Amino acid sequence: MKVLRVILGILLISLIIIQFFPTTDNISNEVPTTDVIQHRQAPSHVTTLIQNACYDCHSNNTQYPWYDRIQPFSWIFEKNIKDAKRALNFNEFETYSRKKQKEKFQKIIEMIEENEMPLTSYKILHSEGRLTKAEKKQITDWVEEELKGY
Numbered sequence: 493m494k495v496l497r498v499i500l501g502i503l504l505i506s507l508i509i510i511q512f513f514p515t516t517d518n519i520s521n522e523v524p525t526t527d528v529i530q531h532r533q534a535p536s537h538v539t540t541l542i543q544n545a546c547y548d549c550h551s552n553n554t555q556y557p558w559y560d561r562i563q564p565f566s567w568i569f570e571k572n573i574k575d576a577k578r579a580l581n582f583n584e585f586e587t588y589s590r591k592k593q594k595e596k597f598q599k600i601i602e603m604i605e606e607n608e609m610p611l612t613s614y615k616i617l618h619s620e621g622r623l624t625k626a627e628k629k630q631i632t633d634w635v636e637e638e639l640k641g642y
Contacts, residue, residue, distance in 0.1 A: 528585035
């Protein structure tokens with residue numbers, strides 16, 4: 493019983509200490525001209541879907557939930573966002589080469605059709621990330637239309 497108290501005490505102290513190691517927020521109030529939706533003037537319904545389901549991780553502006561301020565959740569969010577932006581950043585899309593843009597558009601279709609995006613962990617916590625088949629089709633139809641220019 494005493495060992496359990498020591499372990500719980502160490503765990504509690506550790507959880508308190510890690511709260512003092514903050515992360516960097518991914519917040520920008522600016523929508524750059526290199527943003528794919530702005531530059532290509534996506535239809536409003538597609539814009540809304542992509543912004544709600546994708547932009548928290550794949551842009552320079554994340555809408556954080558209240559529990560993001562609690563460690564270790566904040567570290568997990570920060571890592572996921574950095575990884576996501578490394579894979580695709582909608583705000584910087586127009587800075588990519590034409591070849592890379594085409595590859596990214598193709599990957600968007602693939603990830604949506606294979607239900608790999610949005611991530612399950614995101615959909616659990618964000619209802620707007622739970623896209624219906626019709627909504628997924630609206631996004632992929634727009635992406636396919638954009639691919640015709642390549």
